[in-house]
Amino acid sequence: MKEIILVKYGEIILKGGNRPVFERVLIKNIRNALKEFSDIKITIAQATIYIDTPEENIDDVCDRLSRVFGIVSISRAGVCEKSIESIKKAAVEYLSNKLKAGMSFKVEAKRSDKRFELNSIQIAQQVGGAIHEGIEGVIVDVHNPQVLVRAEVRDDAAYVYSTLDKINGRGGMPTGTGGIATLLLSGGIDSPVAGYMIAKRGVELNAVNFFSFPYTSDRAKEKVVELARILSGYLTKINLYVVPFTEIQLEIRDKCPEEHMTLIMRRFMMKISEIVAKKTKSAALITGESVGQVASQTLAALNVTNSVCEIPVLRPLVGMDKDEIIERARDIGTFETSILPYEDCCTVFTPKHPTTNPKLEIIERSEAALDVDGLIEKAVEGIEIIEVYPDMEDNND
Amino acid sequence: MIYLDNAATTKPCESAVKAALAAVEGFGNPSSLHRMGLEAEKTIKNSRKAVADALGCRDDEVVFTSGGTESNNTVIFGVASRTKKRHLITSVIEHPSVLEPFKQLERDGWRVDYIGVDSNGKVRMDELSQKLDNDTALVSIMHVNNETGTIQPAEEIRNIINNVDESILFHIDAVQSFGKIPFSLKKIGADFVSVSAHKINGLKGTGALYIKNKNTLNPIIVGGGQQKNMRSGTENVVGIAAFGSAVKEKRDSEYVRMLRERLKDGILSNIPDVRYNGSNEEFSPYILNVSFVGIKAEILLHTLESSGIYVSTGSACSSNKPMPSHVLTAMGCSREEIMGAIRFSIGYDITLDDIDFTVATLCDKVAEIRKYMR
Missing domain, CATH: 3.90.1150.10 (Aspartate Aminotransferase, domain 1)
Incomplete structure (x- = not known):
């Protein structure tokens, strides 16, 4: 039987007058995500996107769709002619290997073609009866079924599908409907998750990474590129700005009190990221900070690092525990890469006893020993921009 | 640089690259009966002779492998599956391709002793002689340590083994010494020696194993029966050709x-x-x-x-x-x-x-x- 993919989107439906705009962006993103597949036909009707593709691509297309933001669920459906007899036959045939004896089910029907011979309730009754008769041992349960079977009669054809062939989408809003933000991306566990959470709200991402060769290696940089690549799978593309940071770190190490080192370093990171944000028309910065996780993430410390920025700093992990963040990292596929052991710049220049309750004036006084503007200017000049795509290959340079 | x-x-030497290119061009399978197969077979035969000459053994005592790791695994697992004894000895400073097979055997119920070293990195001979007994099947000690370069006294080790039982098998991981530190198999009395091509300007993915007596171990890779059943699988003719040339270079x-x-x-x-x-x-x-x-x-x-x-x-x-x-x-x-x-x-x-x-x-x-x- 011919199969088709039905895509449901959630929150966009609530968008009232703007809804068509959001739908258009979502369709554009879907087309973009599926551009490697030929023979894709996309139509939209009554809050459902129909994707028609040759059978051999269906699994791969569903997999790719599962990473497109704005999609709530993806179902495969059997397609049949618009007559009650063929719908009944198709339902039995389509579900015969999937519905097993002992499983309970219920049929819900919908018709957009109001001229169809039966109304929704009658369709549901007839299809339910056919399944009950045609598949041995299945149980009807209209209140609490294990499997929900749907029959839909549309203008051009009828569709049969069930919750057994449904996969969850990522939810969120279509990428591009929420503007651009700049993510401070380290090699750790937290920042990729933070980027994902904001990206999920329809926001496009740039990423900034601070590179401290030779205190961190090219492998550490490759790791960050790989993390950006995994994130770009949800977006289509991320521009990664790699900032040379060694000189700044050495200057801080040389001229500032050891216990202030991390905070001053982070202030530099925020300032440089803000410059990148402005250059790329980003409306906000994103960090993976979580209150109290380390000394530089106490409320007092966040105040010290936050105060250098004019644009908003989004901290989506701010109230999450490490365990919760790790769970998310596993879910989005960045965890295994994040835990690779190459040093990142935060672990090399770490004071033995960092301040946990810093005062802004005191940190500013320590920082005054440095030529802050000069150092920043030089670092920004040395930025390397790497365009990261989901299917990019290692370029062996 | x-x-x-x-x-x-190491960087592959010119002669090794040349030999490899020639073997890529004449791409025959050494097991094929036609002339192309024969050419490939000859290439392997010449390389086998070159490696055997460098080791100081007979051609038929050399088996080509995918490298040092496979050679070491072959000896340790191969002896373990053949012998009726249940005790093995190695040292604490071996390469992971020796240590890990022993650890696996230990988990499977074998008795394994790991001999310590002194501050110069030399294996403790007194400890070795204490641990040897009549149930010992195999002693595996590397020749040159890959991290420190310390040379282990292979001859002395063989003598200590012989004082307990001459039938105890002795394996030397010579990956870091082959072609670099002269040693005499006969004088040492080794039963197995592992060597690798890419450490002596050959290509990665090629190694060899000296086996004194094929009845002391079972092959761990079985299949088409290549290399007299000791290591099945179509030979890596390209790597083997390069190995044969590299080993002949003056050092x-x-x-x-x-x-x-x-x-x-x-x-x-x-x-x-x-x-x-x-x-x-x-x-x-x-x-x-x-x-x-x-x-x-x-x-x-x-x-x-x-x-x-x-x-x-x-x-x-x-x-x-x-x-x-x-x-x-x-x-x-x-x-x-x-x-x-x-x-x-x-x-x-x-x-x-x-x-x-x-x-x-x-x-x-x-x-x-x-x-x-x-």
Whole structure:
């Protein structure tokens, strides 16, 4: 039987007058995500996107769709002619290997073609009866079924599908409907998750990474590129700005009190990221900070690092525990890469006893020993921009 | 570029590349009955003879493998599946491709003893003779340690084994010594010797195993019965061809020895807080291991890299894991010494100027890093 993919989107439906705009962006993103597949036909009707593709691509297309933001669920459906007899036959045939004896089910029907011979309730009754008769041992349960079977009669054809062939989408809003933000991306566990959470709200991402060769290696940089690549799978593309940071770190190490080192370093990171944000028309910065996780993430410390920025700093992990963040990292596929052991710049220049309750004036006084503007200017000049795509290959340079 | 990481791998020599290209062109399967098969078979035969000559054994005692790791696995698992005894001996400083098979056998119920080393990295002979008994099937001790270059006294080990039981099998992992440190199989009385091509300017993915008596082990890779059933699978003709050529190259170990001394003296007499790791008597001229106390070796490695000097921390195989070197730990080095250990491994294309430049760079960079690491 011919199969088709039905895509449901959630929150966009609530968008009232703007809804068509959001739908258009979502369709554009879907087309973009599926551009490697030929023979894709996309139509939209009554809050459902129909994707028609040759059978051999269906699994791969569903997999790719599962990473497109704005999609709530993806179902495969059997397609049949618009007559009650063929719908009944198709339902039995389509579900015969999937519905097993002992499983309970219920049929819900919908018709957009109001001229169809039966109304929704009658369709549901007839299809339910056919399944009950045609598949041995299945149980009807209209209140609490294990499997929900749907029959839909549309203008051009009828569709049969069930919750057994449904996969969850990522939810969120279509990428591009929420503007651009700049993510401070380290090699750790937290920042990729933070980027994902904001990206999920329809926001496009740039990423900034601070590179401290030779205190961190090219492998550490490759790791960050790989993390950006995994994130770009949800977006289509991320521009990664790699900032040379060694000189700044050495200057801080040389001229500032050891216990202030991390905070001053982070202030530099925020300032440089803000410059990148402005250059790329980003409306906000994103960090993976979580209150109290380390000394530089106490409320007092966040105040010290936050105060250098004019644009908003989004901290989506701010109230999450490490365990919760790790769970998310596993879910989005960045965890295994994040835990690779190459040093990142935060672990090399770490004071033995960092301040946990810093005062802004005191940190500013320590920082005054440095030529802050000069150092920043030089670092920004040395930025390397790497365009990261989901299917990019290692370029062996 | 100053490549001082020759214990990790070496640059293929011209003759090896030429032989490999020829084998790619004449791409026949050595098992095919037609002329193309015969040509490939001849290539393998010539290489086998070259490797056997270098080892000082008969051609039919050499089996080609995919490298040192496979050779070591073949001996350890192969003997274990054949023998009726239940005791095995190795040392604590072996390469992971020896240690891991033994650990697996230990989990399967074998008795395995791991002999310790002294502060020079030499395996303790008294401990070895204590652990040997009539149930011992195999003793596996490396010839040259890959991290420190310390040479183990193979002959002495064989004598100690023979005092207990001459039928106990003796395996030498000679990956770091083959083609570099002369040794006589006959004099040592080894039953198995593992060697690798890419450590002596051949290609990666090729190694060999000397097997004195095929009835002492079962093959671990079975299939089409190639190499007289000892190692099934279509031979890696390209790698084997290169191996045969590489092994015939003349090697000037005395030149390398001179370079090593100059590097060692340069470091020890010009840089404070350094420590030489290894033996002053029994060492490979190709490997020099020095601890720069108070420095993270990885940072020094990348600093040297930016000056075009390529070295290694500990051994390349363990650099991916944040684990302190098991070899230096066994030698009793302090944590700081282990964290700051760099391995320089010398090749033939290194010049005196390269060594002097390396020493000068080390003097500068070590002082610079120490300033910041405090």
